[in-house]
Amino acid sequence: MINLELALKDKRILVVDDLVEARSALKKMITILGATQIDTATDGREAMEFIMEREYDIVLSDYNLGKGKDGQQILEEARYCNRLRATALFILVTGENAVEMVMGALEYEPDNYITKPFTLNMLRERLTRILSTKLELLQVDTAIDLGETDRAITLATAVLDKNPKLLIPVTRILGKLYIRQKRYNEAIKVYSELLNKRSVSWARLGQAICMHYLGDSRSALALLKQTLIAHPMYVQCYDWAATIMLSLGDSKGAQKQLEKAVEISPKAVLRQMELGKLAYSNEDYPVAEMAFEQAIRLGRHSCYKHSGNYLQFAHTIRHELKPGEQSREQKMRVEKAFRAIDELRQDYAGQDNIMFETSIIEGKTHTTLNDEDKARASARRAEEILQRMTNPTDEQQLQMTEAYIDTGQHVKAKQLIRKLQQQGMGSNELSQLQALEDNLNKVVIRDHTAALNARGVGHYEKSEFTEAIAAFDEAASYEEAGVSVLLNAIQAKISLIENTQIDVGQLKDCYRYFQRIGKIGSNDDRYERYERLKGTFMRLKRAAGL
Amino acid sequence: MKFEHLVGAVVHDLKNQLQALLDYEQEALARIPKRYHTHLDPILQRTNRLKNDTMQMVTLFRLEQKSHFPMDDAWPRDTAADAIEATSLQYPGIRFSNDIGEDCQGFYNETLIHLALITLITNSAQAGATHIRLTADDSNGLTLCVDDNGHGFDNAVLAGEKDTTKQEGSGLGLFFVELIASHHKQGEEHGSIHIANRKEGGASVSIRLP
Numbered sequence: 001m002i003n004l005e006l007a008l009k010d011k012r013i014l015v016v017d018d019l020v021e022a023r024s025a026l027k028k029m030i031t032i033l034g035a036t037q038i039d040t041a042t043d044g045r046e047a048m049e050f051i052m053e054r055e056y057d058i059v060l061s062d063y064n065l066g067k068g069k070d071g072q073q074i075l076e077e078a079r080y081c082n083r084l085r086a087t088a089l090f091i092l093v094t095g096e097n098a099v100e101m102v103m104g105a106l107e108y109e110p111d112n113y114i115t116k117p118f119t120l121n122m123l124r125e126r127l128t129r130i131l132s133t134k135l136e137l138l139q140v141d142t143a144i145d146l147g148e149t150d151r152a153i154t155l156a157t158a159v160l161d162k163n164p165k166l167l168i169p170v171t172r173i174l175g176k177l178y179i180r181q182k183r184y185n186e187a188i189k190v191y192s193e194l195l196n197k198r199s200v201s202w203a204r205l206g207q208a209i210c211m212h213y214l215g216d217s218r219s220a221l222a223l224l225k226q227t228l229i230a231h232p233m234y235v236q237c238y239d240w241a242a243t244i245m246l247s248l249g250d251s252k253g254a255q256k257q258l259e260k261a262v263e264i265s266p267k268a269v270l271r272q273m274e275l276g277k278l279a280y281s282n283e284d285y286p287v288a289e290m291a292f293e294q295a296i297r298l299g300r301h302s303c304y305k306h307s308g309n310y311l312q313f314a315h316t317i318r319h320e321l322k323p324g325e326q327s328r329e330q331k332m333r334v335e336k337a338f339r340a341i342d343e344l345r346q347d348y349a350g351q352d353n354i355m356f357e358t359s360i361i362e363g364k365t366h367t368t369l370n371d372e373d374k375a376r377a378s379a380r381r382a383e384e385i386l387q388r389m390t391n392p393t394d395e396q397q398l399q400m401t402e403a404y405i406d407t408g409q410h411v412k413a414k415q416l417i418r419k420l421q422q423q424g425m426g427s428n429e430l431s432q433l434q435a436l437e438d439n440l441n442k443v444v445i446r447d448h449t450a451a452l453n454a455r456g457v458g459h460y461e462k463s464e465f466t467e468a469i470a471a472f473d474e475a476a477s478y479e480e481a482g483v484s485v486l487l488n489a490i491q492a493k494i495s496l497i498e499n500t501q502i503d504v505g506q507l508k509d510c511y512r513y514f515q516r517i518g519k520i521g522s523n524d525d526r527y528e529r530y531e532r533l534k535g536t537f538m539r540l541k542r543a544a545g546l
Numbered sequence: 547m548k549f550e551h552l553v554g555a556v557v558h559d560l561k562n563q564l565q566a567l568l569d570y571e572q573e574a575l576a577r578i579p580k581r582y583h584t585h586l587d588p589i590l591q592r593t594n595r596l597k598n599d600t601m602q603m604v605t606l607f608r609l610e611q612k613s614h615f616p617m618d619d620a621w622p623r624d625t626a627a628d629a630i631e632a633t634s635l636q637y638p639g640i641r642f643s644n645d646i647g648e649d650c651q652g653f654y655n656e657t658l659i660h661l662a663l664i665t666l667i668t669n670s671a672q673a674g675a676t677h678i679r680l681t682a683d684d685s686n687g688l689t690l691c692v693d694d695n696g697h698g699f700d701n702a703v704l705a706g707e708k709d710t711t712k713q714e715g716s717g718l719g720l721f722f723v724e725l726i727a728s729h730h731k732q733g734e735e736h737g738s739i740h741i742a743n744r745k746e747g748g749a750s751v752s753i754r755l756p
Contacts, residue, residue, distance in 0.1 A: 096657045100616045125624040165651045168619045198653050
């Protein structure tokens with residue numbers, strides 16, 4: 001075994017604990033044990049600043065760090081940002097209650113953990129063991145740091161042959177490396193060999209992941225469920241169950257799994273992001289809103305800060321808004337959405353893609369709130385950005401088209417649609433374009449029939465029935481014409497007959513319009529009017545001898 | 547809230563408070579001159595005893611609740627050293643021998659086995675032992691052995707007719723150790739304990755983990 005004092009002497013060490021007594025006690029202990037270069041951090045944010053700035057050989061972090069990030073998240077973030085070499089050690093200090101959570105991590109697992117409370121002697125023994133093991137794996141870890149996966153696998157296998165007592169740590173490494181190389185059968189084999197001797201949950205999770213990649217997702221799911229019965233707090237199993245269910249097309253079930261994972265471990269940004277996306281695509285907007293809000297909050301001062309969270313948060317809220325509602329919830333939601341948009345404008349200024357989408361979602365929100373002027377202003381901003389982009393994507397141009405339609409700029413919408421049609425695009429985008437064009441046509445026709453209807457009403461009020469009928473008939477000639485337009489046309493025709501003479505042609509028109517309207521329920525606002533007109537129509541029909 | 551959960555929460559807090567108290571007492575001991583230590587030692591010993599007892603209660607509660615105690619690589623020599631450290635304060639008259647090899651490896655929940663060893667050491671001390679020896683063998687699963695030179699077990703206890711040799715004992719100690727042993731499983735196999743009297747006098751308890 002190693003000489004701990006010598007081993008610690010030249011190591012750069014970071015100690016993270018939110019409690020001052022615990023922090024200084026730990027620092028004192030490792031100083032007694034031989035450490036000389038020690039930094040201390042009080043929370044996840046400070047720890048990450050240190051980690052980004054310096055290369056540490058050992059990070060000793062408490063698991064529970066109060067309000068902010070926990071130790072596991074520091075580890076994940078440090079690995080995610082590539083700030084922890086494989087040869088470096090990350091050790092979590094944890095109460096017995098959390099050991100299970102800490103040990104289960106398969107992808108972002110700490111090198112080891114120390115259970116609290118511990119004495120100086122206990123820390124000495126534990127560190128000696130951890131550093132001795134790490135030393136035996138030094139060549140393997142070095143190969144991993146150099147990206148030489150094949151060599152790392154060969155070396156790890158050799159280490160295990162020489163020292164079978166390293167079965168657990170070596171299997172962890174081997175399994176991960178095999179998965180990285182997509183050698184799933186070999187990964188399953190090493191996990192099985194471990195499970196025959198040692199019952200460790202992460203090896204079961206590893207097997208399930210490999211089974212899934214090999215195409216047997218149902219068996220993988222069954223294995224995960226079985227593991228979860230014994231281990232209901234094993235949060236990574238829920239994550240993978242969600243991934244696998246999603247691949248099987250069960251997105252609602254996947255969302256449920258992720259919700260459970262978030263309930264157990266609510267501080268993980270990536271998980272909240274996943275849940276947000278999934279809930280959004282499931283149109284479960286309240287869940288999506290909560291998840292994106294957490295992802296924004298937790299990611300704000302980390303390398304997980306991502307414009308997508310803000311944008312998707314704003315999109316989610318837009319779906320939840322009800323036009324014209326004045327409730328407190330609505331006001332708070334609107335506020336939150338615009339705060340996210342403001343934050344985007346502050347933090348991502350100058351990044352055209354992000355600014356473009358920011359303006360698009362801002363405009364959509366205004367449109368939903370019936371705020372036409374502001375919606376147009378947002379569309380203008382988007383337009384400006386789009387014009388200076390050298391290579392806007394199809395999606396961006398489609399979004400712009402939609403914004404034009406939403407803000408009544410039909411000519412511009414039509415022009416852009418034509419341009420896109422000429423350019424040609426993928427089948428998916430093409431069907432979106434088709435939908436937009438149909439929508440545009442509908443909107444244009446709706447506007448047109450509304451104008452015709454208004455003209456008809458104007459004539460009618462001046463008792464110019466022939467002119468009114470002409471306008472209403474034209475409006476009714478579109479199949480999109482609504483019940484009110486049809487009733488207006490009928491009323492104008494009846495009024496003309498009553499004021500002049502029986503006209504069989506007009507009566508036949510009325511009959512056709514009634515057919516088009518079909519049945520109207522007695523709850524309908526227009527029911528009375530419909531019944532009254534129908535009565536008069538029947539009387540006139542009899543009078544005409546039809 | 548269920549009564550048992552309330553009890554669980556209270557005991558858990560008690561454990562934390564006692565740990566803090568213990569830390570303060572040790573801090574105080576380190577600061578005052580040696581000649582006054584005799585006044586503080588008994589307090590420290592009692593606190594330590596109470597902490598070990600509450601640890602036992604917390605663990606019993608969690609075992610009862612079918613909590614999951616994950617197992618991992620562990621080194622019996624270290625676990626034994628920790629148990630000796632945790633009890634030697636109380637029994638300064640006992641000589642301990644940790645005869646477990648440095649490379650001897652086990653696969654168990656360290657917190658649980660640590661507590662089991664503390665319980666066995668406490669039993670030995672209460673049986674009048676002045677020498678306690680810990681050994682282990684990892685050639686087939688893991689066997690941990692605690693031998694003492696106390697008065698040994700009554701025949702009735704060895705025959706399984708009685709739970710305790712102590713006049714006022716509850717038998718909780720051995721029951722607790724047995725519970726911990728059987729919590730360790732590999733496949734269908736559970737851990738177990740074995741008790742005996744040594745030829746030379748004194749008791750011998752072994753914990754066998756699969």
